[in-house]
């Protein structure tokens with residue numbers, strides 16, 4: 001699900017259109033990652049799979065003394081990130097595959113908010129990134145834990161007329177890094193040590209505002225498993241499906257916010 005070629009095309013396009021809702025959905029995760037950056041000392045940062053740039057921009061705004069580079073394979077997302085960062089002198093964005101990115105500086109901190117689970121060959125990609133980094137480099141990224149621990153997704157999937165085939169759990173996709181031992185083995189093979197995987201649970205926001213349920217439905221129609229499944233449905237099946245999604249969103253609205261639990265790993269390591 002969502003391989004590199006999809007990010008370069010329609011999936012990247014939808015994420016570029018929906019970046020505000022996506023950033024809102026990850027609000028607490030972004031704050032947590034930002035807080036975690038404070039344990040490291042750095043002047044040069046690389047944001048891997050930066051998407052529309054939220055994490056890069058947040059680091060650059062808070063640390064004017066630091067140079068931040070975001071890389072992503074989606075032309076649409078890089079265009080949005082560049083526009084958002086146009087007023088910031090210390091933040092730039094490159095259209096590049098992080099697995100073979102070559103930069104001018106050597107980053108001391110590599111960061112990512114859910115942008116590292118899509119490599120065809122993760123040990124090679126993380127090994128290449130280690131080679132491009134300074135000798136003292138550290139890495140800090142988030143990724144989802146298992147699908148089963150993420151009602152933000154399972155509750156949507158449960159509304160489908162047929163459950164999708166589970167496929168290879170380690171194939172590039174949002175849940176490829178669910179197994180912490182697998183993540184540790186990738187990073188160790190790639191020349192990173194002292195790997196830490198800390199669980200972080202957060203409410204993932206789907207809808208707020210005047211009509212939070214309508215907001216949530218609009219978001220599910222564009223991003224994630226509902227959007228993907230709905231593409232192959234006829235009009236009647238789609239209407240019924242989004243009727244069930246509406247009921248699910250209503251059940252998960254509390255104090256004017258539609259949100260569902262999400263579960264991530266916060267992974268840290270340093271260059272061996």
Ligand SMILES: C[S@@+](CC[C@H](N)C(=O)[O-])C[C@H]1O[C@@H](n2cnc3c(N)ncnc32)[C@H](O)[C@@H]1O
Nearest residue numbers: 007049050051072073074097098113114115118
């Ligand atoms: C789940 S999105 C996260 C985007 C962003 N970090 C955020 O939090 O909004 C994954 C991102 O990784 C990017 N991506 C996938 N494979 C990549 C690769 N090989 N090199 C760089 N970016 C990649 C996608 O284009 C997408 O923007």
